[in-house]
Amino acid sequence: MIGVFDSGHGGLTVLHALTQRMPAASFTYFGDHGNAPYGPRPEGEIYTLTLAAVERLFAEGCSLVLIACNTASAVALRRLQQDWLPDAAPERRVLGVFVPMVEALSAVSWRDGAPGPKRVPEDGMVAVFATQRTIHSGAYPFEVGLRAPRMRVVSQACPNLVAAIEADEPEDVLHDLVTGYVAAMLKQTEGRVPEAAVLGCTHYPLVAHLFAAVLPSSVQLLDQPTIVADSLADYLTRHPRFAVESGQTGARRFLTSGDPARVAAFASRFFGSEVTFQAVGELNLL
Incomplete structure (x- = not known):
């Protein structure tokens, strides 16, 4: 097993x-x-x-x-x-x-440093949406920075999203929450649109369609x-x-x-x- x-x-x-x-x-x-x-x-x-x-x-x-x-x-x-x-x-x-996502973002293998497929330019930007604890750990920007130091990682905590998903809140409630998180992320970037976004919580695939609808169309949403x-x-x-x-x-x-x-x-x-x-x-x- x-x-x-x-x-x-x-x-x-x-x-x-x-x-x-x-x-x-x-x-x-x-x-x-x-x-x-x-x-x-x-x-x-x-x-x-x-x-x-x-x-x-x-x-x-x-x-x-x-x-x-x-x-x-x-x-x-x-x-x-x-x-x-x-x-x-x-x-x-x-x-x-966590490790596979860092490898996917940095295009650098964790085990041997071998290059992988590039999903984000070396000097690009990626947005990470995750729980407050994941964001506060600083793990994503730290580990990506070790492998792709020119890449910018914008970290956006999504308080209440897991609880709302667990509570099976209506679609409009979830949409409003996601809209707020995306707006907060874009405020951090001063309007610059990231090349990719990571839904850094395993609950978030259930609302991936909402992130896809709210994020600018050019953002590649990585499926964890x-x-x-x-x-x-x-x-x-x-x-x-x-x-x-x-x-x-x-x-x-x-x-x-x-x-x-x-x-x-x-x-x-x-x-x-x-x-x-x-x-x-x-x-x-x-």
């Missing part, structure tokens, strides 16, 4: 793309709905919860875990990979949705789930051991730290079809 972790529902948009890209692969999804949302939490709590979730998926038999949460990836991934994994689980791997799915498929090609260990039965399991009935009622909006969740108990912050 390949483990896929998110603080709630959002990672199901990534899981959907993964199953479309690799239909034979087997996946276990774990949503920490009992502690969601992660965005307003302090970084220390986000790291502790993310570590506990990875350990939970390892215990479920996953040798490879994808953190399908931008906030958790931005805050916790590097620390997990560098400080915890080498001693705690050296034969296992933890990946995140598709980019992540392509990246993971490439990783499994380069590391076939994890593909073999994950199994090729097309099995899907859905776990939650919340109320499985309540979680399942909303999950189909994110995954694209009905799913059944199994309760596994809350993660402990202590």
Whole structure:
């Protein structure tokens, strides 16, 4: 099994793309709905919860875990990979949705510095729309800056958007929120239009059509789930051991730290079809 972790529902948009890209692969999804949302939490709590979730998926038999949460990836991934994994689980791997997006923006491979396809000019501008915690982490401008120092990253927090999506607010309410975030971003750029935009939260694909409608037509809207799915498929090609260990039965399991009935009622909006969740108990912050 390949483990896929998110603080709630959002990672199901990534899981959907993964199953479309690799239909034979087997996946276990774990949503920490009992502690969601992660965005307003302090970084220390986000790291502790993310570590506990990875350990939970390892215990479920996953040798490879994808953190399908931008906030958790931005805050916790590097620390997990560098400080915890080498001693705690050296034969296992933890990946995140953050790295593929940085590679896509900078056109520089994380693993070896090899060039990739250019989506944004070297001296271009990209807008990142994300949760407040992801924006405050500074992860996107920092990591893109290491690989494409001439590129400008404009960071725009989108407070209340995740909550509005989760609450299934009417389209006009969501449209007004997105319009405000885009206007705030363009105010930062003093009217300059970025070449590309990243929806840096796995909830946001559900309102991608609104961003596309409000942003200037010349802005390329990068689809994070598709980019992540392509990246993971490439990783499994380069590391076939994890593909073999994950199994090729097309099995899907859905776990939650919340109320499985309540979680399942909303999950189909994110995954694209009905799913059944199994309760596994809350993660402990202590």
